[in-house]
Amino acid sequence: MAPPLSRPLQAAPRPHRLRRGERSAVGLFVVPFFVLFTLATLVPVGYAVWMSLFEEESSGLGFGGTHRVFAGFGNYAHALTDSDFLRSFAHVAAYCAVYIPVMVGGALLIALLIDSAMARARRFFQIATFLPHAVPSVIASLIWLYLYTPGLSPITDLLGRLGAHVDFFGSGTVLLSVINISAWQWIGYNVIIFYAALQAIGRETLEAARIDGAHETRIAWSVKIPMIRPTVVLTLLFTGVGAIQLFDAPMLLQSRAITMGTSWTPTMFIYDAAFRGHDYGLAAAGALLLALVAGGLSFVVTKLGNRWKES
């Protein structure tokens, strides 16, 4: 087992000024990452900003191809008034409203159950909940796509025999179908994080609570959860930022659930604008707006989270 890394960023005991030879070594260690970081993160962000300021305009009768003209914030205005774009955010908001409580509350519940003194076969349950995370998201989505398909699926088969006919691709149910795919793939990830945090709580603290006569649910609620607040906040942040980038599952379901359309989430909208509409300016503006929302969301979660941690 790895040694506990309780104080992460404490540097080596005696950091010192660079000697000859060390300078070139530092360069060798640091430069590759930062060259790639510049090429594949900083430049693309800058390029996206640049692209978002231009519009494609077809010249003449449409025979001469297109040329780019400066549009200022035109693409942003276009995106923000595009009903598909706004609807895609509404879908993701509805998705988050169910997904995040399930992924944080549900995972916390499972972790507490595994951690409770009463659970048997902890190792098995940890592995069992985490196993779907080893499945790539496209394949996870394909498996569930087939599990939702009547004729192939044991689920529709079973429900059919019970007399219930559920259409997993219907406009009312497809949101839950998408949530289920992501939850299946990611819940174990959160469970492992919570479980690791719970394991780090000093056993003496829990023993003391038990001697005071608190029972397990009470200990879970009043001792364990408050002690892992920082982990809960961080998980909330990761889950939220991941959730608004939702793409793979709805993209796959979309081929069966025709009512979803091709821009059901913001990432799908961006893809659609770029590759079906060939409107790169609009797509770039959409991508930056999505980044802005992600940034705003992380800011709010961190702020509220810090307040909650200290309360």
Add this chain to the structure above:
Amino acid sequence: MSAQLTAPQTPAAAPAAEPAGRRPRRGTFGLASKALVNGLLAISAVYTLAPLAWLLIASSKNRKDLFSTSPYSVGEFHLLRNLSDLFGYDDGIYLRWLGNTVLYTVGGAFLTTVISVACGYAFDKYVFKGKEKLFGLVLVGILVPSTVLSLPLYLLASRTGLVNTYWAVLIPSLVNPFGVYLARVFSAGYVPGEVLEAARMDGCGEVRTFARVSLPMLAPGFVTIFLFSFTAAWNNFYSSLMMLNDQNLYPVNLGLYAWSQNTHQQPELYSLVIVGSLVAVVPLIVAFLCLQRFWRSGLTSGAVK
């Protein structure tokens, strides 16, 4: 506010313990709650494992049985036939996809890990100008959503003629700011400064010290960062969908997606997608089971703070 974040349990009550008399006796209470706890866990295990079981069973059926027999009953055993169909289809394109996937995921993740570990190690062990500012940039990099970068990366790649090449997928995947952060944490935890001093006294150069002394000490961290990069590469569907048009360059997940889009016209692809998924998932599950302790150490050091 905490109430919204967790599943309903007993509400936080007054600090004093409840009077002992109100609690049921240990015996029956213990047994009932033990059954409840393990029952709930068993349900969650069924939820996570049943789809994988279905994949295994469905892979062993021929196409007729797939649609006609009960989904969880085993039909005529057809797995080997399905496998040979899978690898034979379209001149063995699936095998090529597997090879590409290994290149993108194993090769890519290995390079990513070397780059991240070297960088994080330097952040931990050396003092240099602008160090904390640069590290701040790395932390900002962690927060940039990867899907936001995909489109501009595609546009840049198409300008430089890199679209539809291995590089278009590989180069962006080499950047892993979270890996750099983890490497710094691991380096602080695993590599004592004294050891480096000793190596220097012995006249060992910095790069040699890193390769011969520090890297072996960082091995568990190396595996953890590798695993993170590996899953990130596996799940990198959005940008490979944008970057690649040429079937010959597809990773498995993109190939299976393309097949599944065509099941309407070619129903025989259903079986291939299912068996293809199984073949892709089995090595991942095996690798995961063998390497799971590294997952835990990574998640713990990365998140439990």
